[in-house]
Amino acid sequence: MPKNKHPFDYRRTAGIYCSTSVSGSVDIQTSEDVVLDGALTGTINSTGFCEITENGSFKGDITARTITIFGEVDGDCQAQEGLLIKRSAKIRGVFHANSVQIDSGSTINARIKPLNITRKDPL
Amino acid sequence: MQSDKTGEEALFLRDCLTSQANRLRLNSKYISLEKLSAFLQASTDHDTIVCVGDQSWYTEVLTAIGHVLAHNNEIILTRIVPSIQKLPRQLHQYVLSNAIGKELNRIAARKIVSHTVFSCGNQLFFDSIELICKDNSPTDFQIDASGPTSHYNVRTSATSLRLQTMQSPEHQNIPLLQLRAEIIQSRKTQPMPDFILSTIKRRSITQDREEVLHIPILKATIRTHSPLALANNPTIQLGSHIVINALPWELKTIIAKSTPRDID
Numbered sequence: 477m478p479k480n481k482h483p484f485d486y487r488r489t490a491g492i493y494c495s496t497s498v499s500g501s502v503d504i505q506t507s508e509d510v511v512l513d514g515a516l517t518g519t520i521n522s523t524g525f526c527e528i529t530e531n532g533s534f535k536g537d538i539t540a541r542t543i544t545i546f547g548e549v550d551g552d553c554q555a556q557e558g559l560l561i562k563r564s565a566k567i568r569g570v571f572h573a574n575s576v577q578i579d580s581g582s583t584i585n586a587r588i589k590p591l592n593i594t595r596k597d598p599l
Numbered sequence: 600m601q602s603d604k605t606g607e608e609a610l611f612l613r614d615c616l617t618s619q620a621n622r623l624r625l626n627s628k629y630i631s632l633e634k635l636s637a638f639l640q641a642s643t644d645h646d647t648i649v650c651v652g653d654q655s656w657y658t659e660v661l662t663a664i665g666h667v668l669a670h671n672n673e674i675i676l677t678r679i680v681p682s683i684q685k686l687p688r689q690l691h692q693y694v695l696s697n698a699i700g701k702e703l704n705r706i707a708a709r710k711i712v713s714h715t716v717f718s719c720g721n722q723l724f725f726d727s728i729e730l731i732c733k734d735n736s737p738t739d740f741q742i743d744a745s746g747p748t749s750h751y752n753v754r755t756s757a758t759s760l761r762l763q764t765m766q767s768p769e770h771q772n773i774p775l776l777q778l779r780a781e782i783i784q785s786r787k788t789q790p791m792p793d794f795i796l797s798t799i800k801r802r803s804i805t806q807d808r809e810e811v812l813h814i815p816i817l818k819a820t821i822r823t824h825s826p827l828a829l830a831n832n833p834t835i836q837l838g839s840h841i842v843i844n845a846l847p848w849e850l851k852t853i854i855a856k857s858t859p860r861d862i863d
Contacts, residue, residue, distance in 0.1 A: 488810065491815060492813070492814050492815070493810065493812065493813050493814075494753065494755075494812050494814075495755075495809075495810065495811045495812060497755050497756050497757075497782075497811055498753050498754070498755040498811065498812050499753065499754050499755070500751070500752050500753035500754050501751075501752050501753070502749070502750070502751050502752070502753065503749060503750040503751075504749045504751075505748035505749055506746075506748065506749060506769070506815075507768075507769045508767075508769075508815070514753075514755075516753070
């Protein structure tokens with residue numbers, strides 16, 4: 477059984493949900509929230525929320541408004557609003573976000589960069 | 600009328616439908632499913648077909664006459680689901696007669712809507728369909744599905760597969776389905792302490808449904824290790840290789856309330 481079975485309601489209400497028993501490749505472009513609990517590869521481009529759960533692992537690129545990682549992610553990720561790296565997370569690759577929250581205990585083998593912001597005033 | 604409705608119940612339903620239709624000055628005729636396709640092909644009128652039965656019966660009728668509906672988009676297919684409540688005979692007949700009266704009023708009001716029809720293997724549906732594995736035991740699913748801007752090639756283990764039409768604010772003009780895979784686990788529940796002293800040992804079996812996957816799709820190809828059947832009628836087998844697609848024609852049906860999809 478998954479360790480963290482449905483701790484939040486939004487998993488069931490998310491537009492796209494894959495549980496622990498799901499594996500394979502996905503190429504998602506959506507405005508819906510995405511919750512991945514399984515081992516998947518591919519690309520995710522969402523204007524909503526994207527969560528890789530404690531049991532989940534994703535290899536590929538993610539672009540979303542907010543990215544929350546409890547599991548494993550290997551790739552190039554861009555979070556428009558916020559990147560949350562939780563205690564159980566293991567990340568690898570390049571992560572772009574202006575707001576980052578890293579919990580102690582997470583394993584990070586990645587570069588974390590700010591998103592490109594066009595400034596009105598010269599520095 | 601659903602084929603499992605026989606004897607007194609079928610006679611009562613037929614009488615009830617005829618009398619209620621006469622009251623509303625509707626010209627009605629009872630036709631069996633075997634003769635329906637031939638009747639519609641010969642008919643020149645704009646007929647309204649009323650299926651009397653549950654969801655599986657509606658799917659069966661839609662599948663049987665789908666080829667006629669594809670060529671004649673003036674035919675309307677609607678349904679009446681008779682009550683299956685366990686009531687004393689006379690009360691049951693009163694409840695049934697009242698319900699049929701209301702349903703025929705709805706049909707006479709003719710609020711017509713069009714729906715995209717989907718094919719799922721050899722079956723047609725327009726709202727939802729559920730497929731299950733034999734004996735409710737999980738099997739391997741290989742799902743190759745496409746959405747409006749997404750693609751999924753995933754493998755999972757599941758017991759049932761449900762397809763349901765969905766509305767997406769992002770793609771309002773595209774007919775979308777939500778593909779939902781579940782694992783059904785039967786659980787025996789122990790009797791309540793109050794019943795332990797009872798001479799009748801009651802033990803109920805409840806079903807837990809654990810969701811495995813849900814994704815929005817336009818079309819899909821599904822391969823399974825063991826064959827799937829319709830959940831409502833397991834005698835209808837769909838096999839282990841199922842193609843899900845939207846068909847190029849629309850089904851006209853009658854609804855009770857106005858919706859933005861009204862065309863009449």
